[in-house]
Amino acid sequence: MRNRIIELRKEQGLSQEAFAKKVGLSRNFINQFENGNRNMSDRTISDICNTFQINEEWLRTGKGVKESSADLDYGKICAKIGITDKKAKAAIMKYYELSPEDKELFWKFAERFLNMK
Structure with missing residues (x-):
């Protein structure tokens, strides 16, 4: 998963700081995660998937398609709208x-x- 998150960040053309800001984390946390010193919580993984429209199964395991289907995530989208x-x-x-x-x-x-x- 670590490598897929690094890949995602780089594909988006984001620095660690910019990536962290988009998902509500500190640059230090992203740096520690990428260096193998921290783990992501389930909530953070979900936030990354929602922010970048990424399939959670792909992010966690590398299986399935990378991009998330908006129709499959309709409930998550509505929940996010309700909060944000x-x-x-x-x-x-x-x-x-x-x-x-x-x-x-x-x-x-x-x-x-x-x-x-």
Whole structure:
């Protein structure tokens, strides 16, 4: 796993410091991990996978495809939105509460809005 994380960091063109910042860690932690002196927690592994859309099985074992499928991770994406983006969470909750008729009106509006030139 250590080599795959180093590979991922380098593919992204990130220094240890920039990689650490993206996943909420210190550069020192990433340095120690890459040198074999620290281990990643399950939460940190999950955060790395979510941040870089990486398949967790691939990151842990090297098996399977590297990239994560957004459809398979829909629940994780929603959970992350709920934690990190209060406005998006509020919008999703409001949409969920709409009646079927209001949802249809919403999508008609959205389609017209998005097709405006």
